[in-house]
Structures are given as structure tokens and as C-alpha cells.
Amino acid sequence: MLDIQALRTDLPVIAARLATRGFVLDTAHFQKLESHRKSTQTRTQELQAKRNSTSKLIGQAKAKGEDTSAIMAEVASLGDELKQAEVQLGEVQSALQQLLEVIPNTPHSTVPLGKSETDNLEVRKVGSIPAFDFAVKDHVNLGEKLGLDFDTAAKISGARFSLLKGSLARLHRALAQFMLDTHTERHGYTEVYVPYLVNAESMRGTGQLPKFEEDLFRVPRRGFEPTERISPDGVYQRGFMSEPLANPMEDWYLIPTAEVPVTNMVRDEIVLLEQLPLKFVAHTPCFRSEAGSYGRDTRGMIRQHQFDKVELVQIIHPEKSYEGLEELLGHAETILQKLGLPYRVVKLCSGDMGFSAAMTYDIEVWLPAQNAYREISSCSNFEAFQARRMQARFRNAQGKPELVHTLNGSGLAVGRTLVAVLENYQQADGSVVVPEVLRSYMGGLEVIKAS
RNA sequence: GGAGAGGUGGCAGAGUGGUCGAAUGUACCUGACUCGAAAUCAGGCGUAGGUGUAUGCCUACCGUGGGUUCGAAUCCCACCCUCUCCGCCA
Numbered sequence: 176m177l178d179i180q181a182l183r184t185d186l187p188v189i190a191a192r193l194a195t196r197g198f199v200l201d202t203a204h205f206q207k208l209e210s211h212r213k214s215t216q217t218r219t220q221e222l223q224a225k226r227n228s229t230s231k232l233i234g235q236a237k238a239k240g241e242d243t244s245a246i247m248a249e250v251a252s253l254g255d256e257l258k259q260a261e262v263q264l265g266e267v268q269s270a271l272q273q274l275l276e277v278i279p280n281t282p283h284s285t286v287p288l289g290k291s292e293t294d295n296l297e298v299r300k301v302g303s304i305p306a307f308d309f310a311v312k313d314h315v316n317l318g319e320k321l322g323l324d325f326d327t328a329a330k331i332s333g334a335r336f337s338l339l340k341g342s343l344a345r346l347h348r349a350l351a352q353f354m355l356d357t358h359t360e361r362h363g364y365t366e367v368y369v370p371y372l373v374n375a376e377s378m379r380g381t382g383q384l385p386k387f388e389e390d391l392f393r394v395p396r397r398g399f400e401p402t403e404r405i406s407p408d409g410v411y412q413r414g415f416m417s418e419p420l421a422n423p424m425e426d427w428y429l430i431p432t433a434e435v436p437v438t439n440m441v442r443d444e445i446v447l448l449e450q451l452p453l454k455f456v457a458h459t460p461c462f463r464s465e466a467g468s469y470g471r472d473t474r475g476m477i478r479q480h481q482f483d484k485v486e487l488v489q490i491i492h493p494e495k496s497y498e499g500l501e502e503l504l505g506h507a508e509t510i511l512q513k514l515g516l517p518y519r520v521v522k523l524c525s526g527d528m529g530f531s532a533a534m535t536y537d538i539e540v541w542l543p544a545q546n547a548y549r550e551i552s553s554c555s556n557f558e559a560f561q562a563r564r565m566q567a568r569f570r571n572a573q574g575k576p577e578l579v580h581t582l583n584g585s586g587l588a589v590g591r592t593l594v595a596v597l598e599n600y601q602q603a604d605g606s607v608v609v610p611e612v613l614r615s616y617m618g619g620l621e622v623i624k625a626s
Numbered sequence: 627g628g629a630g631a632g633g634u635g636g637c638a639g640a641g642u643g644g645u646c647g648a649a650u651g652u653a654c655c656u657g658a659c660u661c662g663a664a665a666u667c668a669g670g671c672g673u674a675g676g677u678g679u680a681u682g683c684c685u686a687c688c689g690u691g692g693g694u695u696c697g698a699a700u701c702c703c704a705c706c707c708u709c710u711c712c713g714c715c716a
Contacts, residue, residue, distance in 0.1 A: 213676085216675080216676060216685085217676070217677080219685080220675095220676065220677090220684060220685045220686090221684085221685095223684085223685060223686085224683095224684055224685070226696075226697080227684095227685090227697085229696070229697090230644075230696055230697040231644075231645055231697085232696095233644070233696055233697070234643095234644030234645075234696095234697070235644080235645075237644070238644075243696085246696080247696050248696090249696090250696045250697085251696060253696085254696080425705095425706085445636090445673095566673095566674095574654095574655085574671095576673075
């Protein structure tokens with residue numbers, strides 16, 4: 176969320192910055208709401224002040240045993256007008272809030288201007304692209320002999336799920352363990368285990384709600400009848416839904432990234448200055464509906480409804496956040512370097528960044544079968560955008576509460592890393608060499624072969 | 627699933643419907659005393675918002691949302707959360 180004070184004082188400037196990311200801010204609408212808010216709030220507070228002072232007089236008069244009927248009649252006439260003013264104020268404030276919640280973050284001044292991913296800026300390329308003296312296979316072809324089974328996953332669940340067996344399942348686990356160990360032992364992160372089902376308030380805090388609900392899996396709790404049942408006359412019914420119950424419980428959402436539960440750890444908290452930066456790493460599954468991505472990456476495990484990710488999160492002092500972003504990016508890069516995977520770092524342009532980010536670096540890993548770099552990590556500085564939504568603050572040197580900055584980045588997406596390992600370490604016979612750093616996690620296994 | 631207890635300021639903990647934004651203790655900050663510290667004494671110490679050049683003034687907030695009332699931390703309703711006991715359970 177943007178600072179409403181800044182919008183009040185600097186509206187044209189902020190609108191122009193938002194325009195660089197392709198967002199049109201309706202400034203006239205904002206100004207109209209804002210002036211309505213101002214007059215309504217002033218009027219409401221005047222009436223409240225009058226009610227309060229008069230009511231106090233009644234109390235004092237009664238204490239002395241005086242007659243209060245005249246004064247009570249006076250304040251009674253306030254009632255309707257005050258109630259109406261309060262309702263109006265509530266309406267205009269929630270309208271402002273709703274408007275504010277769907278405005279994206281303003282890009283940092285050093286973010287390259289552009290409309291789409293073609294305008295992103297390549298920052299560096301690291302590692303050398305492997306040369307193969309045979310026809311490279313993609314991870315799907317390679318995996319089918321090694322334990323990567325999409326058919327069974329489709330039977331169990333549906334499209335965009337995968338099932339790993341044997342050495343590949345272990346490789347998947349090894350990657351996650353290796354990443355966690357590296358970040359905790361070398362980069363100073365504290366490992367956390369977090370809930371995978373979160374409430375709407377947490378989703379709002381990091382910016383997934385209210386605008387991107389269609390990307391999420393929503394899990395109803397109490398509130399509906401089951402979706403399957405045997406009807407009274409003995410017929411099996413599927414997809415049955417009753418009318419909603421009178422008092423439904425708040426729904427949960429499956430996390431689309433560990434960013435949500437981990438960053439929300441500091442929601443509604445005031446952390447001590449000396450505790451900053453807080454650095455957390457979590458290995459979690461991520462669940463995404465992939466609504467709107469029909470037909471994209473349908474083959475293989477690049478784009479799944481469920482995938483694992485090791486996520487880095489930092490809660491950091493505002494003056495240190497850009498420094499912190501470079502460090503966090505480096506922490507993610509370390510994983511690729513140690514795995515010996517070639518990659519490049521891209522700075523996203525204003526038009527390609529996510530809703531909440533002020534600056535984002537993507538790390539793209541080389542996939543030989545696609546002959547392309549593909550995103551494997553996204554590292555962002557959200558500045559105070561998420562902190563403002565979460566009311567996540569620290570006590571500054573003057574002892575006053577001030578919003579923290581939040582950073583996060585994948586370190587890395589486990590499924591895509593597995594794809595990259597398979598494709599980059601493949602051999603002519605269809606086997607895959609296990610990267611050196613993973614072997615201790617694989618019981619010393621050096622090559623994954625068809626069983 | 628059944629029965630009960632409770633949610634108040636950083637923490638602890640009071641609060642007959644009427645100067646309660648809230649006693650008191652503790653922590654913290656400032657000052658006094660001291661060579662210094664401890665102890666003691668005095669003062670200060672919530673968050674958000676509005677308004678004004680300004681000392682300031684005003685509004686909201688006692689789990690959340692409604693309601694009753696001229697007036698609600700206090701009364702009523704619903705919900706959320708925590709804890710205890712019983713049952714079930716990985």
C-alpha cells in the first residue's frame with residue numbers, strides 16, 4: 176500500500192511514477208474521495224466532540240443532583256446527524272481504503288523503464304553454457320526413465336502435478352536440504368517452519384489480496400455442506416453444494432509462496448531496532464492456481480499447481496534495504512554457483528515487476544533443451560509497501576515506531592532447480608551426473624541411472 | 627465433540643454505565659542525591675488520524691463486529707483467539 180499522506184501531497188508525481196509500470200491512477204477520483212473524506216471527517220469529529228462535552232455535563236449535573244432534562248434534549252437532537260455523519264465517514268474511508276489496496280507499488284528510480292519482459296535489463300551472465308556432443312533431451316524425456324511420472328500424478332490429481340520416485344525424489348529432497356543448509360550455515364538465516372494455510376489478513380498483508388484472489392487456492396472451512404454425499408434415496412452425488420451456512424468461518428488460502436507466512440510473522444509487531452535485520456529461510460510447498468496461464472509451459476514440471484521452494488525473507492531497516500537486496504540476490508546466486516549451473520541476472524523493467532515490488536531481480540537458469548534462460552528466482556525489495564499493509568514496524572533511534580522494509584527472494588525454486596540439474600548434467604546414455612555438492616545428501620550417489 | 631475460564635498499555639494487573647486513555651506495580655527515559663553505581667526521591671513514558679504558524683486543540687482505539695444509552699472498558703448479541711478438564715485423534 177502506498178502512503179496516503181504522500182498521495183495527498185504529491186499526487187501528480189506518484190501518478191507519473193505509477194504510469195511507468197502501466198498503471199493508470201484515477202487522480203480525479205482520488206481527489207474527489209479525499210476532499211469528501213476531509214469534510215466528512217471534520218464534521219463528524221465536531222459532532223463527536225460536542226456529544227462528548229455535553230454528555231460530560233450531564234454526568235456532572237447528575238452528580239450534583241441537578242435537573243438534566245433540558246441539556247439531555249439538546250444532545251438528543253445531535254444523535255441522528257451524528258449517526259449519519261459516522262456512516263458517511265465509514266463509507267468514504269472504506270472507499271479510499273479499497274482504492275488504495277489495488278494501487279501497485281511505485282518503482283524505484285533506478286528501475287529501467289519498459290513495458291514487458293523484452294525491456295528487462297541483463298545485469299550479468301555467470302557460468303559457461305555446457306556443450307553437448309549428442310542431441311540433448313528435455314527433463315521430461317530424461318525423467319521418464321529416471322522416476323519422473325506425470326501420468327500417475329495426473330491420475331491422482333490432474334494436469335500440472337508431478338510425481339517423483341526413487342533417486343529423483345531424493346534429488347529433490349537433497350536440493351532443498353542443500354539450500355537450507357547453505358542459507359542457515361553460511362548466510363546467517365534462521366530456518367523457520369510455517370503454516371501452509373493462511374488467513375485472508377495475511378494474504379492482504381503481502382499483497383496477494385484483494386487483487387489476485389484468482390491466482391490462489393481457497394480452502395473453505397465450515398460454511399458449506401461437503402462436495403460429495405450420499406443423498407437420502409441412496410444416490411451418490413458429487414459437486415453438491417448447499418446454501419452457505421449462516422455463520423461461515425473465515426476461509427483459508429493455500430500459500431502461493433513462503434513469503435506470505437514468513438513475512439507476516441511481523442504483522443502488527445513493533446520489533447526492536449537492534450533485532451534488524453531479521454533473516455528467515457523456509458522450505459515450503461507453494462500452491463498456485465495458474466489461472467490465466469492456460470497453454471503456457473504445459474509440458475514438464477516448469478509450471479505446476481504445487482511446487483517446493485526455499486524462500487529467503489528479510490525484515491530490514493529502510494536505509495539498508497537496497498544493500499540488503501543485493502546481498503539476498505547474492506545468497507540465491509550462491510546456490511546456482513555451487514551447483515555449477517549457468518545463469519543470468521536480470522533487472523526487471525517498470526512494466527514487468529510484480530504488484531508489490533519497488534525493485535526486482537530475476538535469476539534465470541540455463542535450460543539446454545529449451546536453449547534459453549528460464550526464471551528460477553525472483554528477488555524483490557518491497558520497501559514499506561507490505562509493511563504498511565501489515566503495520567510491521569520497528570522502534571527507530573528516536574524511539575518512534577517506523578515502518579520496516581521487506582525483502583524476499585527464492586533461494587531457489589526446488590522443482591525448477593531439479594529440471595536444470597537434469598538437463599545440464601545429462602549424459603549421452605540418458606543418465607544424469609549428481610552435482611558434487613549434492614552427493615553427501617544422496618548417500619554418495621554420483622550418477623542417476625535408469626533402474 | 628462436551629464442560630468451564632479468560633482476552634485491558636512493553637509486561638503484570640485494577641476498573642459501582644458519567645472529567646477513564648484508563649489506578650497501581652514493573653520495565654524504560656530524564657533529573658536530583660553519589661567519586662561512580664545500587665537503593666531512594668521527582669518528573670516523563672501508548673497507537674493512529676484530523677486541524678492549526680505554534681505551546682496546542684480535537685477524534686478514534688480496552689480481542690473483532692454489531693446493538694442499547696444523552697453517555698459503554700463496564701450492559702446485550704454474534705464472532706475470533708487463548709487456556710484448563712473430559713472424549714476422539716497423527
